[in-house]
Amino acid sequence: MKTVSSLLDQDWQARYKRIANLNIRSSIYDVTNRCNLRCKGCFFFSSGEHEVTEEMDIRKWENFIDKEKERGVNLAILIGGEPTLCMDRIEAFYKRLPAYCATNGLIKISRDKFPDMMVGISLWGGSADEKVLRGRDTFAISSKNYAGDPYTYYLYTITPKQLGKVEPVIKRIADVGLKVHLQLLSNDEGVDGFSWREGELKDLRREMDEMLDKYPQTVISSKYYHEVITSGKMMGRRFGWKECPSVTESLDNRKPQTRRLIHFFRWASDLQTVHRCCTSATRDCSTCKDGAAHMSWIMVNKRDHMSSTKDLQNWIEVYEMFAKLYRFIPW
Ligand code: SF4
Numbered sequence: 001m002k003t004v005s006s007l008l009d010q011d012w013q014a015r016y017k018r019i020a021n022l023n024i025r026s027s028i029y030d031v032t033n034r035c036n037l038r039c040k041g042c043f044f045f046s047s048g049e050h051e052v053t054e055e056m057d058i059r060k061w062e063n064f065i066d067k068e069k070e071r072g073v074n075l076a077i078l079i080g081g082e083p084t085l086c087m088d089r090i091e092a093f094y095k096r097l098p099a100y101c102a103t104n105g106l107i108k109i110s111r112d113k114f115p116d117m118m119v120g121i122s123l124w125g126g127s128a129d130e131k132v133l134r135g136r137d138t139f140a141i142s143s144k145n146y147a148g149d150p151y152t153y154y155l156y157t158i159t160p161k162q163l164g165k166v167e168p169v170i171k172r173i174a175d176v177g178l179k180v181h182l183q184l185l186s187n188d189e190g191v192d193g194f195s196w197r198e199g200e201l202k203d204l205r206r207e208m209d210e211m212l213d214k215y216p217q218t219v220i221s222s223k224y225y226h227e228v229i230t231s232g233k234m235m236g237r238r239f240g241w242k243e244c245p246s247v248t249e250s251l252d253n254r255k256p257q258t259r260r261l262i263h264f265f266r267w268a269s270d271l272q273t274v275h276r277c278c279t280s281a282t283r284d285c286s287t288c289k290d291g292a293a294h295m296s297w298i299m300v301n302k303r304d305h306m307s308s309t310k311d312l313q314n315w316i317e318v319y320e321m322f323a324k325l326y327r328f329i330p331w
């Protein structure tokens, strides 16, 4: 293995130093079992992860979060259901820990109360796709709620129907002064026409690269991330259960132990149940396209990216992307 200083020039070494000591320890929390939408293909409902008794006592949430902080968590990723249905719980996290809130954007998070909390708005394509999969054009509402907000980005889940049509979506986002991060649909409910077919992912990789080149101020991404998520491969290894870094620590009985997120848990809203991983508990791992899991897969495997300058630069770009998306470094 080579050393960082032998592989990188001074500019890249400075970029490396900016992220090398971040020591991110994330966990994921289902803030509620409820949602104001019911999207076809939602991993949360399709896997039955909402079937726990939601804790309603805010003091129990506060005590739980205090314990999570003691456990070393320094990034609370709030998902659901729809977290904005429970603003008091979001506030309990925000007051105690760096927090990120994933939302469908229909309910506005008050910037008076949460001035710098990072918000990621889910988006499943253009208005036609959104109407088919989510029952409404959420962008029309979320873009009004968050236009120009410096701590908000769209988490755009690209579906096979979006091939060749990604640019108008990116342009709409750029036009309202927001950023976007790209990920891929896993089609957990087998919606007809929304599963990836042979060859489509190669075309999509090219399209994602083009968007990054054309809209560098809007798209928060990296070409190496595009390569890994569309191919499901990294350094000749295939993504899946054996390699996944985003498995809840107490449920991780894999042998030999793979490189993984340290002390990562995904907690249900009863504050007792844990789910298998950062996404659907019932998904076939060999078909998983989860963006955060692929990003983390790259990040926990730094050593494997130490054999050439290009590999290490790729690793740094993915780490920077993650750090930007969760507000550890500026855009
Ligand atoms: S908005 Fe999110 S949590 Fe709600 S149904 Fe859609 S994907 Fe699921």
Ligand code: SF4
Pocket: 240, 241, 244, 245, 246, 247, 276, 277, 278, 279, 280, 283, 284, 285, 286, 288, 289, 290, 293
């Ligand atoms: S479904 Fe995806 S994120 Fe979950 S354990 Fe499998 S590979 Fe990992």
